[in-house]
Amino acid sequence: MRGKDVRLQDVVMRFGGFTAVERTTLTINAGEFFSILGPSGCGKTTILRMVSGFIRPSEGKVLIGDQDMGALGPARRPTALIFQNLALFPLMTNWENVAFGLEARGVDRKTRRDRAFDLLALVGLQGHEEKSPNELSGGQKQRVAIARALAVEPAVLLLDEPLSALDLKLRQYMRAELKDIQRKTGVTFIFITHDQGEALTMSDRIAVMKAGVVEQVGDVDTIYDNPRTPFVATFVGENNVIEGRVTATGDGFATVETPHGMLRGRDQDRLSVGERAMLFVRPERSARVNGVAPDNVFDARFERRDLEGSFVNLFFKAGADSFIVHEANRGGHGGLEGAVKVGFNAADAVVMRAGEIEAEADDA
Amino acid sequence: MHELLRSYGRTLTGVFITLTAFWMLIMILLPQAFMIEHSLWWIDRDDQLGMRIDRAYSDMGLLEFDLGQADTPEGKADIQERIDGLKADIAAMEAEETAPPKHYGFDNYTKMSALHFEIFLKSIGYSLAVTILALIVCYPIAFTIAKLSTPNKAALLMLGLIVPYAINELLRVYAWLMILDYQGVINSLLAWLGLVSFEDKSWVPFLEYSGSVFVALIYAYVLFMIFPIYNTVETLDRNQLEASEDLGAGVIRTHLRVVIPHAKPGIAVGCIMTFMLSVGSYSVPQIMTRGKSGDWFSQLIYRQFFESQNWNSGAAYSFSLVLVCLGFILIMMKVFKVGIRDIAK
Ligand SMILES: Nc1ncnc2c1ncn2[C@@H]1O[C@H](COP(=O)(O)OP(=O)(O)OP(=O)(O)O)[C@@H](O)[C@H]1O
Numbered sequence: 001m002r003g004k005d006v007r008l009q010d011v012v013m014r015f016g017g018f019t020a021v022e023r024t025t026l027t028i029n030a031g032e033f034f035s036i037l038g039p040s041g042c043g044k045t046t047i048l049r050m051v052s053g054f055i056r057p058s059e060g061k062v063l064i065g066d067q068d069m070g071a072l073g074p075a076r077r078p079t080a081l082i083f084q085n086l087a088l089f090p091l092m093t094n095w096e097n098v099a100f101g102l103e104a105r106g107v108d109r110k111t112r113r114d115r116a117f118d119l120l121a122l123v124g125l126q127g128h129e130e131k132s133p134n135e136l137s138g139g140q141k142q143r144v145a146i147a148r149a150l151a152v153e154p155a156v157l158l159l160d161e162p163l164s165a166l167d168l169k170l171r172q173y174m175r176a177e178l179k180d181i182q183r184k185t186g187v188t189f190i191f192i193t194h195d196q197g198e199a200l201t202m203s204d205r206i207a208v209m210k211a212g213v214v215e216q217v218g219d220v221d222t223i224y225d226n227p228r229t230p231f232v233a234t235f236v237g238e239n240n241v242i243e244g245r246v247t248a249t250g251d252g253f254a255t256v257e258t259p260h261g262m263l264r265g266r267d268q269d270r271l272s273v274g275e276r277a278m279l280f281v282r283p284e285r286s287a288r289v290n291g292v293a294p295d296n297v298f299d300a301r302f303e304r305r306d307l308e309g310s311f312v313n314l315f316f317k318a319g320a321d322s323f324i325v326h327e328a329n330r331g332g333h334g335g336l337e338g339a340v341k342v343g344f345n346a347a348d349a350v351v352m353r354a355g356e357i358e359a360e361a362d363d364a
Numbered sequence: 365m366h367e368l369l370r371s372y373g374r375t376l377t378g379v380f381i382t383l384t385a386f387w388m389l390i391m392i393l394l395p396q397a398f399m400i401e402h403s404l405w406w407i408d409r410d411d412q413l414g415m416r417i418d419r420a421y422s423d424m425g426l427l428e429f430d431l432g433q434a435d436t437p438e439g440k441a442d443i444q445e446r447i448d449g450l451k452a453d454i455a456a457m458e459a460e461e462t463a464p465p466k467h468y469g470f471d472n473y474t475k476m477s478a479l480h481f482e483i484f485l486k487s488i489g490y491s492l493a494v495t496i497l498a499l500i501v502c503y504p505i506a507f508t509i510a511k512l513s514t515p516n517k518a519a520l521l522m523l524g525l526i527v528p529y530a531i532n533e534l535l536r537v538y539a540w541l542m543i544l545d546y547q548g549v550i551n552s553l554l555a556w557l558g559l560v561s562f563e564d565k566s567w568v569p570f571l572e573y574s575g576s577v578f579v580a581l582i583y584a585y586v587l588f589m590i591f592p593i594y595n596t597v598e599t600l601d602r603n604q605l606e607a608s609e610d611l612g613a614g615v616i617r618t619h620l621r622v623v624i625p626h627a628k629p630g631i632a633v634g635c636i637m638t639f640m641l642s643v644g645s646y647s648v649p650q651i652m653t654r655g656k657s658g659d660w661f662s663q664l665i666y667r668q669f670f671e672s673q674n675w676n677s678g679a680a681y682s683f684s685l686v687l688v689c690l691g692f693i694l695i696m697m698k699v700f701k702v703g704i705r706d707i708a709k
């Protein structure tokens with residue numbers, strides 16, 4: 001394993017009077033696939049540029065493999081950056097692109113050419129060595145960029161939304177490819193994305209950011225099952241939200257008084273009685289109620305259904321709140337018109353202090 | 365053509381094309397054709413001709429006198445014959461005097477004196493030097509404005525560069541004259557520092573060095589070098605520079621491998637413009653040297669036309685210059701591997 005860990009210690013980044021990244025302390029382990037997830041403009045690229053050395057944090061330190069990077073420039077750090085627009089050199093051939101880092105290190109032409117050809121073969125681009133990057137498709141360019149970054153044998157590979165320009169099919173293929181390369185090389189990957197699905201499928205751990213603040217860091221299951229803030233709960237995956245006031249707590253559970261009656265969920269923030277709270281429950285943990293009743297049940301009106309293939313989305317309305325239920329597609333979704341009962345188990349719901357939620361979750 | 369027709373209709377398109385053709389014909393093709401034609405012939409004026417005619421007339425007077433004195437009819441006929449021959453000669457010589465014979469050929473090009481040829485080569489060499497110096501000076505400036513400054517600062521810098529060009533070229537050159545003159549700004553400064561003295565004329569004679577012409581020429585034509593380079597560098601994606609840096613390349617390698625290849629068309633255009641303007645510049649060397657550090661070829665051409673009244677060799681000289689410029693364009697296109705299309709951009 002040749003990856004190194006990256007640590008941000010009390011890092012703050014200001015541009016003039018504007019704080020792009022609030023005080024952040026973050027450790028990215030050696031050899032892990034780490035994603036930074038957040039909406040546009042939240043400061044993801046800024047963090048990446050601090051790690052790669054293009055900008056110096058206004059406060060705090062960046063350490064890579066226990067070494068303080070201080071004022072070291074990008075050329076002297078053990079990192080390689082894959083740009084949002086790839087930034088391949090259009091006037092060089094593909095192999096020269098890949099060999100450029102070696103050229104800068106004074107490796108002789110024959111050696112670097114061989115190395116570039118090997119790397120292009122690794123990313124599946126045999127036969128394209130002498131072409132210009134402009135003669136390649138989007139996915140192929142992507143792979144040249146990856147090979148070019150790997151050529152300098154970085155300990156940390158930084159990827160700034162490298163898949164955002166690709167179409168869905170290619171994106172899914174490249175996800176697997178990237179993951180595979182990461183496993184083979186053992187390099188630490190810091191992957192930036194605003195696509196929560198991408199972050200969930202690829203990462204070992206995720207940091208979710210909002211407006212310059214890292215809201216939560218954790219492995220994918222933790223982020224999905226135990227979101228710490230309303231923003232994380234709604235930004236990562238879909239969640240039904242029901243607002244109310246806490247009426248009782250105990251045994252790690254909280255009861256919330258809502259327009260739909262008393263609902264119970266896991267008490268994450270150790271709430272006190274009387275506080276405004278939000279209850280989140282995933283659509284796939286919610287259900288229509290026919291026979292055995294779960295812990296929480298309330299009345300709802302059926303609105304419409306979207307067939308997604310293997311499952312269906314059922315949209316309900318309870319008062320002013322919408323409530324979505326994912327159901328496996330086993331046929332027989334008829335007879336839903338009018339009032340029905342929906343519900344969920346308390347263990348599947350999270351109750352937390354009320355806060356700002358992502359209005360339009362997941363734009364991917 | 366079709367697009368023109370579609371967007372402007374028949375009449376306007378006709379007007380455009382006529383105007384363009386007119387311009388090409390009157391402003392470019394005709395003068396050049398005139399130059400080429402003039403450069404290809406010369407008039408063989410015989411300096412002795414007038415004298416020879418005079419002598420023939422006095423000979424004739426003598427013969428006419430002899431004719432009156434002759435006593436034999438044979439002698440008379442003999443003298444009359446010589447008079448007739450002389451008359452024919454005089455008529456031929458007078459015809460030649462009013463319409464001297466035109467000869468066609470390349471003599472105007474080949475009979476350039478050794479001195480003039482030296483000046484020709486020197487002017488080309490100097491213009492090349494000016495072009496290279498201008499490139500060295502302008503490339504960093506263009507790059508800095510295009511890539512290292514914020515948009516606002518770039519606009520300000522550009523304005524700063526352009527403002528002096530609102531002033532007439534002659535005035536700008538005279539400004540340099542004032543700076544570099546014997547008792548000019550720099551020498552005054554040196555005198556103030558006690559390094560030179562005006563009394564014993566120990567000033568530095570900047571104007572007697574060809575360097576002063578270089579300085580003024582570079583200054584006169586900087587914009588023609590900066591603008592094309594700026595335009596191409598401007599279009600370079602900033603991420604390319606960062607990618608190069610991130611991969612470990614230093615400033616020089618980044619420029620050699622990333623920026624310059626991208627800016628090639630701009631560099632080629634800048635060099636071509638600066639070279640052509642320098643080699644053809646008349647006012648700058650005229651003003652700056654005041655005849656003290658030798659002629660430039662452009663001054664030579666001027667004198668052929670307007671002082672020696674020798675339009676034929678003037679035409680040959682200036683057409684040689686045109687050929688040199690064309691050659692320079694072709695070499696630049698070869699060296700920088702850019703096509704006409706890139707240059708036209
Ligand atoms: N050099 C800079 N000067 C001033 N402000 C900047 C600079 N770089 C970034 N910012 C600001 O910092 C904020 C975060 O920018 P950043 O590029 O990190 O966002 P991002 O999360 O990468 O967004 P996206 O997903 O759109 O790429 C933005 O509001 C941006 O305007």
Ligand SMILES: [Mg+2]
Nearest residue numbers: 044045084160
């Ligand atoms: Mg970004």
